[in-house]
Amino acid sequence: MKAEILCVGTEILLGDIVNTNAQFISRELASIGIDVYHQSVVGDNPKRLLEELTSSFKRVDIVVTSGGLGPTPDDLTKEIGAQFFKKKMILDQNTVDKLKNYFDKMGRSYLKGNNMKQAYFPEGCTIMENDHGTAPGCIINENGKILIVLPGPPRELKPMFLNSAGPFLKKYSSETIKSKILRLYGIGEGEMAQRIKELIDKSSNPTIAPYAKENDVTLRITARANTEKDALKLIKPLEDKVKNIFGDNIYGYGETSMEEVVAKILVERNLTISTAESCTGGLIAAKFINYPGISSVFLDGAVTYSNEAKMHRLNVKKETLDKFGAVSEETAREMAEGIAKTSGTDIGLSTTGIAGPDGGSEEKPVGLVYVGLYIKGDVFVKKLQLSGERNKVRNRAAVSAIDYLRRKLI
Amino acid sequence: MKAEILCVGTEILLGDIVNTNAQFISRELASIGIDVYHQSVVGDNPKRLLEELTSSFKRVDIVVTSGGLGPTPDDLTKEIGAQFFKKKMILDQNTVDKLKNYFDKMGRSYLKGNNMKQAYFPEGCTIMENDHGTAPGCIINENGKILIVLPGPPRELKPMFLNSAGPFLKKYSSETIKSKILRLYGIGEGEMAQRIKELIDKSSNPTIAPYAKENDVTLRITARANTEKDALKLIKPLEDKVKNIFGDNIYGYGETSMEEVVAKILVERNLTISTAESCTGGLIAAKFINYPGISSVFLDGAVTYSNEAKMHRLNVKKETLDKFGAVSEETAREMAEGIAKTSGTDIGLSTTGIAGPDGGSEEKPVGLVYVGLYIKGDVFVKKLQLSGERNKVRNRAAVSAIDYLRRKLI
Structure with a gap:
């Protein structure tokens, strides 16, 4: 399975923000066995967006977009998706109710401005709820082509991918890739890499890779197998070796702090x-x-x-x-x-x-x-x-x- | 002037690293009046790299690449650039001397492995020295098309852009772009956009654009002019109008909190x-x-x-x-x-x-x-x-x- 990532946002092209979404989506796709061969960024421009979407779908069957779902007139990703698939934009009453509820709570009128725009979706798509913002995403799945439309803000995009888009795409991938992340503190990246150099070189499935973040260093053990259970079985012995090496420096596992x-x-x-x-x-x-x-x-x-x-x-x-x-x-x-x-x-x-x-x-x-x-x-x-x-x-x-x-x- | 950015690196497509180079180059190009309409990332794959380069040069006259300059056989950006411009790869004696000197210092043989590969360049190009690594960059300028080839590691790319590529490109841009950012609080993105919709639609130079961030919304007023002073003069009246509309909701300017x-x-x-x-x-x-x-x-x-x-x-x-x-x-x-x-x-x-x-x-x-x-x-x-x-x-x-x-x- 191959996919391309298309991020939409003039602020990325201006260099105002780093495109962390592309990294997140790439890593998540890799973890479910989907290869990313191409990432691209275009601005909030309907013509270039449609051109890029068309190019991507010529090369691959899955395109994941981020951005361009907001209430302003230049947020056009859903609309261009609909245009590509020749779909009408339809009002989703469930989203209207949620928006109304959200804006009522804030004491503001939901009908004001362009907020209603966020409740229109390409006909026949699957709507992905947004638990952290007002703009839901959607999936268009038509004639073997899958378009996944995600919001731009990372804190909205990440849970939506993990809860909706990821599980949806997983059905299309025959391989399972399972990772276990070990979090370390009190040891530098260089020293950590040095201590497990031999393990890194000798391991192919599972692999082990170090990552350094702001405040801690992490080790990711990744196994490929047909089932999650088999992958976890592959991970265990390598994990034990790593625990043996780093002891108390390992403070946690997975997404924790x-x-x-x-x-x-x-x-x-x-x-x-x-x-x-x-x-x-x-x-x-x-x-x-x-x-x-x-x-x-x-x-x-x-x-x-x-x-x-x-x-x-x-x-x-x-x-x-x-x-x-x-x-x-x-x-x-x-x-x-x-x-x-x-x-x-x-x-x-x-x-x-x-x-x-x-x-x-x-x-x-x-x-x-x-x-x-x-x-x-x-x-x-x-x-x-x-x-x-x-x-x-x-x-x-x-x-x-x-x-x-x-x-x-x- | 328009440019596209093409980053080369499988590690970006795997999501192992964030593509900070694209942001850096975008911002630098914007500051010298060159618009970036497209960023893309491909892996270390000669076919896709050539395709992407060809697509980019159909749309714009300037392409800036990063990555793929190293000594390994899959580092191919210069080679694909030469292929696109139908140039031979020529050994540069000056670079050979420097490589030799560098590896002598490290007590290693420069002839080992593929290090010599880094001394070959497309015929007729301008070589950009790399003060922080072994792989120089280059500029191919032919028939109105300019290809800027930069290394991948940010600490090598940034000084090379600032010292060589930036000054080279500046000659092609007669314009300066100046932005002023206004930070707002206590107003939603949708409502803000609504209130200045008319201003946005009516403004071309300067332009005004809204951005929403985690906790606040910002407005960016951007002017193009021959000098920075003229650009600031263009910004002032629009800024006054915006201040008039939002009053106390504007809490600050530029990079502040x-x-x-x-x-x-x-x-x-x-x-x-x-x-x-x-x-x-x-x-x-x-x-x-x-x-x-x-x-x-x-x-x-x-x-x-x-x-x-x-x-x-x-x-x-x-x-x-x-x-x-x-x-x-x-x-x-x-x-x-x-x-x-x-x-x-x-x-x-x-x-x-x-x-x-x-x-x-x-x-x-x-x-x-x-x-x-x-x-x-x-x-x-x-x-x-x-x-x-x-x-x-x-x-x-x-x-x-x-x-x-x-x-x-x-």
Whole structure:
């Protein structure tokens, strides 16, 4: 099976945004055994869009588009799809009801402007619901040609592909490709690749491939087989070898995050937590609160950016701040203990550091961060020296702090 | 002037990497007045590469490629370029010398493998030196058709474009393109487009185009002129019209964010602020602290997720929580006032709401958020009904709260 990807959006051609959709769709298609031989991008221009669609369908039987589903007059992907397949555009009452409901909730009129445009679809198509936006997608399947029309915003496109388009296309592919993703923290991409170089070279089915992301590195083990069960059976022995090599550096599997992994442990063990953040400025609390079940254990958080707040909220001693400074092992320790004790939680997690760009010195350079951790009477401190600009330092400090807690809990 | 971009690389089609080269080249071409109407990606496949190159040169006179310049046998971009222009491949002695020098330095033999392949170029082309790798690029300029061949790795491609390809192409463009971006909040994409539909339709130079992003909508006004000054002069009257239409909904210009705009106002006016967050769980604090200069005015933040923390940290009255509930106008009010007074700040900003997925009721549905704002003795509360899943609600609530403060400050 072969497919082409056609992304629609003048903002991509202007270089305003990176085309991450093409990558996502390519990877997902590969995972269900469909080869992508061509990606292209055209602007919101009906003539060029139709030309490209026509060219693509000359070469392959499956075309996946992204973008051009919105309410504005230059959003035309569905309309051009209908034109290519010689279909009329038909109003879908179910979508009308949903739009009406959505706009009622927002206190705005759904009939205003072009919103109704989003409820018209090529006759006979399958509509794919959009759980994260107002524009549904659709599938036209006619005379052996399949057109999959997805929205442009990645957070709408991804779930729609995973929930609707992917399962639909899977029926057309005889091979199953199954991947397992292992997430690592506390090890660099280079070192990881080095340690498994031999495994990478020796493995063909399953394969193993490293990927580096912003804050962590991942390993993907991929097997091809006739059934999912057979693929998983192929993956297992290689996965065990990898686990053996990296141990605690592996913090999770698949689509998860450090905070989710740790939040789950806290909820499972009913360990209450509070946070006291200086340089991370609320990021740790915000990360934990991403996890819906957290409210039973996350009781309190303080963003004590000033010395006054550190003393007033956390009972950090003035002498400690005077003698060792706000960015010190001692302050981190008192912050963690202070937040846990004033909140009455089992765990207190603190950060204090220099995120930059200013405020660094020879003794305490930008990127120096102390993580304080109070667990039921014991206090631990970890010193980090992070690189990168302000937000990278802050984000790394937040993830490192949560990882530090994880390692103490497991 | 029109151009197309053709990226070569199987790793892009597999979704292993994001095609950042296409974005970079698009943006650079736009800035020198060259329109990109089409981007495409093909694998390391000579037939498809030649087809795509032929299609592109039917539509435009300039094609910029990236990738396929390496030493392996499937790196074929130069060779296919030569084939298209009916040129022989000629050994370039200067490149041979450099390769030899490079590999001598590395203690490796340059004759090993296919390294010599990188020293062959289409006859009559202009060679572009590669200061960050071994594969030079080239420009073929023949019968009004220009082919720019760049390497794939971004760190090699970018300097080669900026130092060689860009200046070469600039000679062919008499125009400068200048854009101004206006950022809006509190208005939907559909409604915005509706309100300026006439302006969009009537404008050709400058043009005006709407874009929707995660949390805000933007308008881009773009003018073409002989000089940057003339382009800016063209932009001004249209910008004034747009400002007239959207007023306070415009919160900023160019690369900025809501939190940056508000943080700057706070620092300028030396207004101190503290935050008390329930459903946004530290996001508002984290957003403010993105702004490096904030430490002089952001004094304190509380993430009071539990009722106990609301009472203990913010002096929210038990009766208020009992009578009206944690998610209520009254609690939002007491939270804002409580954090400001206990921190001694001019401003206190609070949120309390139901981010979901659980916890909603008929009376207080998921997405209901109250924003409390204390400013030097006055307290204001705004009720929001937000849609979307948990993190969308939380993020929108955080941005809306900061926007609420902005509107009170301006």
